[in-house]
Amino acid sequence: xxxxxxxxxxxxxxxxxxxxxxxxxxxxxxxxxxxxxxxxxxxxxxxxxxxxxxxxxxxxxxxxxxxxxxxxxxxxxxxxxxxxxxxxxxxxxxxxxxxxxxxxxxxxxxxxxxxxxxxxxxxxxxxxxxxxxxxxxxxxxxxxxxxxxxxxxxxxxxxxxxxxxxxxxxxxxxxxxxxxxxxxxxxxxxxxxxxxxxxxxxxxxxxxxxxxxxxxxxxx
Amino acid sequence: xxxxxxxxxxxxxxxxxxxxxxxxxxxxxxxxxxxxxxxxxxxxxxxxxxxxxxxxxxxxxxxxxxxxxxxxxxxxxxxxxxxxxxxxxxxxxxxxxxxxxxxxxxxxxxxxxxxxxxxxxxxxxxxxxxxxxxxxxxxxxxxxxxxxxxxxxxxxxxxxxxxxxxxxxxxxxxxxxxxxxxxxxxxxxxxxxxxxxxxxxxxxxxxxxxxxxxxxxxxxxxxxxxxxxxxxxxxxxxxx
Amino acid sequence: xxxxxxxxxxxxxxxxxxxxxxxxxxxxxxxxxxxxxxxxxxxxxxxxxxxxxxxxxxxxxxxxxxxxxxxxxxxxxxxxxxxxxxxxxxxxxxxxxxxxxxxxxxxxxxxxxxxxxxxxxxxxxxxxxxxxxxxxxxxxxxxxxxxxxxxxxxxxxxxxxxxxxxxxxxxxxxxxxxxxxxxxxxxxxxxxxxxxxxxxxxxxxxxxxxxx
Amino acid sequence: xxxxxxxxxxxxxxxxxxxxxxxxxxxxxxxxxxxxxxxxxxxxxxxxxxxxxxxxxxxxxxxxxxxxxxxxxxxxxxxx
Numbered sequence: 001x002x003x004x005x006x007x008x009x010x011x012x013x014x015x016x017x018x019x020x021x022x023x024x025x026x027x028x029x030x031x032x033x034x035x036x037x038x039x040x041x042x043x044x045x046x047x048x049x050x051x052x053x054x055x056x057x058x059x060x061x062x063x064x065x066x067x068x069x070x071x072x073x074x075x076x077x078x079x080x081x082x083x084x085x086x087x088x089x090x091x092x093x094x095x096x097x098x099x100x101x102x103x104x105x106x107x108x109x110x111x112x113x114x115x116x117x118x119x120x121x122x123x124x125x126x127x128x129x130x131x132x133x134x135x136x137x138x139x140x141x142x143x144x145x146x147x148x149x150x151x152x153x154x155x156x157x158x159x160x161x162x163x164x165x166x167x168x169x170x171x172x173x174x175x176x177x178x179x180x181x182x183x184x185x186x187x188x189x190x191x192x193x194x195x196x197x198x199x200x201x202x203x204x205x206x207x208x209x210x211x212x213x214x215x216x217x218x219x220x
Numbered sequence: 221x222x223x224x225x226x227x228x229x230x231x232x233x234x235x236x237x238x239x240x241x242x243x244x245x246x247x248x249x250x251x252x253x254x255x256x257x258x259x260x261x262x263x264x265x266x267x268x269x270x271x272x273x274x275x276x277x278x279x280x281x282x283x284x285x286x287x288x289x290x291x292x293x294x295x296x297x298x299x300x301x302x303x304x305x306x307x308x309x310x311x312x313x314x315x316x317x318x319x320x321x322x323x324x325x326x327x328x329x330x331x332x333x334x335x336x337x338x339x340x341x342x343x344x345x346x347x348x349x350x351x352x353x354x355x356x357x358x359x360x361x362x363x364x365x366x367x368x369x370x371x372x373x374x375x376x377x378x379x380x381x382x383x384x385x386x387x388x389x390x391x392x393x394x395x396x397x398x399x400x401x402x403x404x405x406x407x408x409x410x411x412x413x414x415x416x417x418x419x420x421x422x423x424x425x426x427x428x429x430x431x432x433x434x435x436x437x438x439x440x441x442x443x444x445x446x447x448x449x450x451x452x453x454x455x456x457x458x459x460x
Numbered sequence: 461x462x463x464x465x466x467x468x469x470x471x472x473x474x475x476x477x478x479x480x481x482x483x484x485x486x487x488x489x490x491x492x493x494x495x496x497x498x499x500x501x502x503x504x505x506x507x508x509x510x511x512x513x514x515x516x517x518x519x520x521x522x523x524x525x526x527x528x529x530x531x532x533x534x535x536x537x538x539x540x541x542x543x544x545x546x547x548x549x550x551x552x553x554x555x556x557x558x559x560x561x562x563x564x565x566x567x568x569x570x571x572x573x574x575x576x577x578x579x580x581x582x583x584x585x586x587x588x589x590x591x592x593x594x595x596x597x598x599x600x601x602x603x604x605x606x607x608x609x610x611x612x613x614x615x616x617x618x619x620x621x622x623x624x625x626x627x628x629x630x631x632x633x634x635x636x637x638x639x640x641x642x643x644x645x646x647x648x649x650x651x652x653x654x655x656x657x658x659x660x661x662x663x664x665x666x667x668x669x670x671x672x
Numbered sequence: 673x674x675x676x677x678x679x680x681x682x683x684x685x686x687x688x689x690x691x692x693x694x695x696x697x698x699x700x701x702x703x704x705x706x707x708x709x710x711x712x713x714x715x716x717x718x719x720x721x722x723x724x725x726x727x728x729x730x731x732x733x734x735x736x737x738x739x740x741x742x743x744x745x746x747x748x749x750x751x752x
Contacts, residue, residue, distance in 0.1 A: 146377075
């Protein structure tokens with residue numbers, strides 16, 4: 001059982017159940033399209049809140065799709081056998097998060113330009129927002145994986161994941177929006193993007209480690 | 221120490237310490253209160269409201285100190301599987317959450333005369349708000365499992381992930397708040413304040429720490445007994 | 461020096477002590493059959509042997525080396541069949557088995573399906589299988605792994621008589637090649653000269669006294 | 673005294689701060705002590721109901737490996 005096999009299998013599973021991936025993107029688009037009804041159609045205001053709305057709805061979409069990340073494999077015994085395989089649990093976590101991000105993170109980024117049009121965002125802003133979202137959704141998936149691993153076997157784990165994970169999402173949110181705002185007002189975009197990638201690299205190390213410990217406890 | 225071991229050693233020390241800690245707490249808080257309310261001068265700029273600092277700042281210290289304490293206990297629990305560390309983390313968490321909430325309340329009470337509103341997204345208050353959410357997450361996860369030992373260890377992992385995120389959160393909130401508004405007004409908690417105000421602050425801080433130690437021991441004793449009750453009722457269930 | 465043995469094992473699970481002072485020893489080619497009432501710790505012992513949980517007392521060694529020293533190395537030598545079948549409903553039988561194949565050569569999975577009479581179902585998605593077929597697919601994992609030690613937790617649940625005989629044949633061939641088995645079962649597994657290990661002998665009757 | 677209570681016009685901010693702090697500390701202490709006594713009562717009940725200690729098991733279980741000498745079961749001991 002190799003890392004390649006884990007990723008390939010998860011992608012195959014996701015592609016055969018397209019509806020799951022589609023619901024994540026639909027949730028993102030619908031929630032983002034909801035705000036103009038609440039706040040009114042004035043272009044100036046919409047432009048001002050566009051980065052915030054897109055990032056928060058993207059964050060919630062990632063969070064929504066994470067709860068099943070380990071639960072399905074835990075319930076049918078696959079996770080138990082993965083623990084026994086020669087592939088360390090940390091790499092299994094990395095593989096599954098990568099597959100999850102490819103299936104749910106990337107479609108969000110593909111859908112973002114459509115939402116940007118709804119909010120009248122200039123095209124130039126997208127050139128900064130998309131890379132920031134690329135880094136951001138990856139970091140969010142990794143942090144969320146820790147929450148998903150910790151709540152396996154917990155009562156009402158689904159509601160618990162946001163409570164555990166949202167405080168840890170705040171730095172990613174702050175620097176994601178900072179980069180996007182800088183992109184719109186063509187300020188200094190390098191600093192926030194650099195910090196965002198630093199957060200991602202940090203989580204690339206911490207998330208598999210923490211999730212691995214959490215999964216081992218769940219398998220006891 | 222074995223999961224079912226007899227925590228006699230801890231209990232002997234705890235029962236010996238408890239009276240001293242209680243006396244120490246009451247004494248410190250009494251002296252601190254007297255100095256804070258009577259013996260220290262009002263601030264030339266803020267007037268009497270500066271007295272709120274004597275409860276606000278120690279609470280903030282305690283909120284952070286207790287989270288670091290929980291993180292250390294969590295590390296002991298995960299690395300050496302020390303059952304007392306689990307019990308300490310579970311006992312300390314609600315106290316820390318209380319102090320974090322207290323800091324938020326006294327902070328807004330202190331800021332209101334200056335800012336005119338009850339809540340300002342000041343960097344320190346916002347970080348404390350996030351810390352408060354971290355505490356709530358830790359307590360929720362601790363109690364979310366049928367089997368308490370799962371709760372202990374899951375919460376331990378969360379506490380460790382949380383503690384390495386605290387500086388990151390602090391840094392990003394500071395960066396965010398300077399981005400959106402100038403530095404806030406409250407500038408008084410640095411050691412530069414004059415001794416007549418520093419001493420009450422330190423004594424109140426010591427009083428809060430002793431209060432935490434006393435309450436921690438009381439709560440750890442009841443948690444150990446709860447673990448014993450769970451074990452006994454399980455054993456009786458099986459033999460019945 | 462025995463290949464696989466445990467001395468003075470005790471284990472805590474679900475907040476209670478499940479068994480204590482348990483010893484076992486297993487040489488290549490031998491088989492241990494765990495028997496005992498429900499909740500007597502059969503599954504717990506198997507999971508302990510597989511490395512899922514650590515004993516609260518005693519030690520498990522493989523060829524003299526404590527198992528928990530280098531768990532990864534040890535786990536390469538075992539194949540564990542638990543209560544759960546680990547079958548994905550969306551994937552076909554061949555895909556399910558292929559994922560676990562350690563030998564890599566595609567022929568191996570076909571051979572394993574052949575031995576368990578699943579060749580006809582190779583293209584069928586997992587969700588359409590009956591419970592007996594699912595159990596046979598889970599058992600097919602034994603043949604695609606390079607494991608010396610097979611740990612089986614009630615392998616014959618849901619199997620018909622023919623399949624039980626088929627499993628007995630597979631087990632016999634594995635033992636002839638020097639492999640070893642530890643199995644827990646309420647039904648007869650048709651395993652000759654298995655070492656019986658009755659869990660009731662190691663039950664724990666009460667908790668130690670505690671002073672407050 | 674009147675002047676002290678007024679806190680230079682900020683009484684409405686200073687006293688609630690101290691009041692809430694005191695309230696929190698006292699409430700937490702009382703609830704912790706209450707839980708402690710509740711646990712003590714539960715423990716006393718359960719310890720009383722426990723069956724009297726049976727004689728420690730003397731029968732040697734037949735270990736799986738026939739040729740090694742049967743081992744005497746370790747005496748029930750609370751390892752601390």
